[in-house]
Amino acid sequence: MSGKSVPSATPETLQYWEHTAQGEIWMPRCDDHGWVFPPRPHCPTCGKRPLDWKQLSGKGRIASFIISHRAGVGYQDEVPYFIIIVDTAEGPRMVGNLYGVPVTPESVTIGMPVEVFFEDREGVHVPQWRPVGSTVTL
Amino acid sequence: MKPDDIVIVGASESENIGIVPDVSAMGLAIDSALRALDDAGLTPADVDGIAGTMHPAELALQLGTRPRYADGTNVGGCSYMLHVRHAVAALRAGMASVVGIMHGESGRSRVGVPMMSMDMTAAPGQFERIYGVAGTFSMFTLPVMAYLNKYGLDESALAEVSVAQSKWAAQQPRALRQKIVTVDDVLNSSMIAWPFRVLECCPLTDGGGSLVLTTASRAADMDLKYAPVVVAGTGSLVEGAGSSFMEDLTSFRAFRESSAEAFRTAEMTVDDIDHLMIYDAYAHLPLYGLEDLGFVGKGEASEFIKSGATSPGGSLPMNTNGGGIMYTHTGMYGMFALQEAVRQMRGTSPAQVDGVETSFVQGVGGMFAAAGSVILRKP
Ligand SMILES: [Zn+2]
Numbered sequence: 001m002s003g004k005s006v007p008s009a010t011p012e013t014l015q016y017w018e019h020t021a022q023g024e025i026w027m028p029r030c031d032d033h034g035w036v037f038p039p040r041p042h043c044p045t046c047g048k049r050p051l052d053w054k055q056l057s058g059k060g061r062i063a064s065f066i067i068s069h070r071a072g073v074g075y076q077d078e079v080p081y082f083i084i085i086v087d088t089a090e091g092p093r094m095v096g097n098l099y100g101v102p103v104t105p106e107s108v109t110i111g112m113p114v115e116v117f118f119e120d121r122e123g124v125h126v127p128q129w130r131p132v133g134s135t136v137t138l
Numbered sequence: 139m140k141p142d143d144i145v146i147v148g149a150s151e152s153e154n155i156g157i158v159p160d161v162s163a164m165g166l167a168i169d170s171a172l173r174a175l176d177d178a179g180l181t182p183a184d185v186d187g188i189a190g191t192m193h194p195a196e197l198a199l200q201l202g203t204r205p206r207y208a209d210g211t212n213v214g215g216c217s218y219m220l221h222v223r224h225a226v227a228a229l230r231a232g233m234a235s236v237v238g239i240m241h242g243e244s245g246r247s248r249v250g251v252p253m254m255s256m257d258m259t260a261a262p263g264q265f266e267r268i269y270g271v272a273g274t275f276s277m278f279t280l281p282v283m284a285y286l287n288k289y290g291l292d293e294s295a296l297a298e299v300s301v302a303q304s305k306w307a308a309q310q311p312r313a314l315r316q317k318i319v320t321v322d323d324v325l326n327s328s329m330i331a332w333p334f335r336v337l338e339c340c341p342l343t344d345g346g347g348s349l350v351l352t353t354a355s356r357a358a359d360m361d362l363k364y365a366p367v368v369v370a371g372t373g374s375l376v377e378g379a380g381s382s383f384m385e386d387l388t389s390f391r392a393f394r395e396s397s398a399e400a401f402r403t404a405e406m407t408v409d410d411i412d413h414l415m416i417y418d419a420y421a422h423l424p425l426y427g428l429e430d431l432g433f434v435g436k437g438e439a440s441e442f443i444k445s446g447a448t449s450p451g452g453s454l455p456m457n458t459n460g461g462g463i464m465y466t467h468t469g470m471y472g473m474f475a476l477q478e479a480v481r482q483m484r485g486t487s488p489a490q491v492d493g494v495e496t497s498f499v500q501g502v503g504g505m506f507a508a509a510g511s512v513i514l515r516k517p
């Protein structure tokens with residue numbers, strides 16, 4: 001048990017976490033205005049509801065990153081570690097950690113391709129990221 | 139120019155700021171409020187409007203007033219800019235005649251502070267903080283590499299912010315960090331969340347600060363210690379919680395729109411501004427701010443700061459208290475940016491700049507979640 005934070009799903013986000021448990025990322029999508037993330041039951045642009053959920057490819061590129069030298073909850077054994085923002089191939093922007101490369105600023109470039117994998121936290125499967133082709137897991 | 143209709147007649151910080159283990163958060167707020175009221179010869183009973191991020195009813199009880207106007211807006215550290223904006227509207231509408239805006243926080247000593255609980259069901263809780271976010275230093279900072287990469291800048295771009303502000307802090311006896319630092323000092327200070335070093339992050343402190351606002355006509359009948367300071371214009375925008383959810387990682391929409399509204403309502407442009415405060419919990423914020431407010435072009439802020447333009451003797455004195463990074467940062471720093479702007483308009487800052495007639499104060503709240511702008515000027 002790492003003691004890492006476990007996200008608390010709400011009825012409005014439950015589908016997201018049910019899909020991650022299957023190893024997939026799905027998000028609500030408005031036919032007219034695109035993806036809705038963080039997940040909400042309506043389109044923030046036009047108010048349409050309900051929305052259909054669609055699957056993302058799980059591929060993306062690093063949009064920004066920091067290297068945390070202070071441990072967040074449950075991360076005591078990982079310091080220092082990456083926190084990254086990923087621009088997914090489909091557009092929505094997600095936060096995660098990056099694994100599978102040395103934890104140095106030189107290991108990362110903005111625009112570097114990454115792919116999702118999932119970390120099991122007490123049964124909730126949290127999206128994480130690794131370079132395309134890496135087989136690292138948690 | 140707009141008429142001088144709403145003015146600041148009281149402004150004070152608490153007697154002590156920095157490390158104050160013998161006063162509670164509320165005690166710091168009330169101490170500063172009494173001092174601010176004293177500027178205008180007022181007592182708590184004169185205050186018929188209150189604002190603050192603390193619970194308004196508790197604030198009213200502790201101060202000793204029964205206000206007919208109360209504003210408990212809390213959008214983070216720029217809430218006080220929004221309180222000023224709302225107070226201007228309330229005073230113009232006759233909803234209050236004297237508004238006290240109060241801040242007290244025991245960020246360092248944690249005296250009289252309720253237990254903080256992180257909402258893990260909110261969007262940042264479910265989708266950001268679960269990734270080992272140990273503090274604001276590893277989330278508020280997260281967009282910065284997108285910015286630095288876009289403009290081909292390196293880590294020294296951030297360090298220059300702290301270097302420039304340390305030159306002001308050296309003139310401020312109440313600043314927590316008073317030493318003038320170099321780029322090397324900053325880059326060699328301990329790593330917090332690469333690329334941010336400790337000297338690019340605000341320290342956590344204790345302190346209080348309050349403002350008293352009224353109408354110009356009411357102020358004319360008061361026995362004022364200092365000339366009133368005119369609230370010339372205000373603006374605000376709530377962007378939404380979470381730094382990864384901001385529209386553009388390299389430019390803050392709330393800075394752009396909040397500042398534009400302040401300029402519009404003040405009937406001013408950047409050319410009219412003599413003195414600038416940009417909320418700096420972390421060193422990237424003055425870079426975003428200078429660009430988003432329109433003082434420099436995109437990607438030009440660090441070069442502008444490096445040139446000395448914002449340092450003592452420069453054309454645009456900025457963060458003249460040393461900023462949140464050097465002066466004090468109780469958690470919601472916005473009140474202290476406003477206090478220094480008022481001091482500059484009164485001519486009482488320990489780092490007083492000669493001849494300044496106007497000041498622009500830009501706040502940010504949460505982690506790129508909201509922004510509030512206030513333009514002050516001499517009457
Ligand atoms: Zn829509």
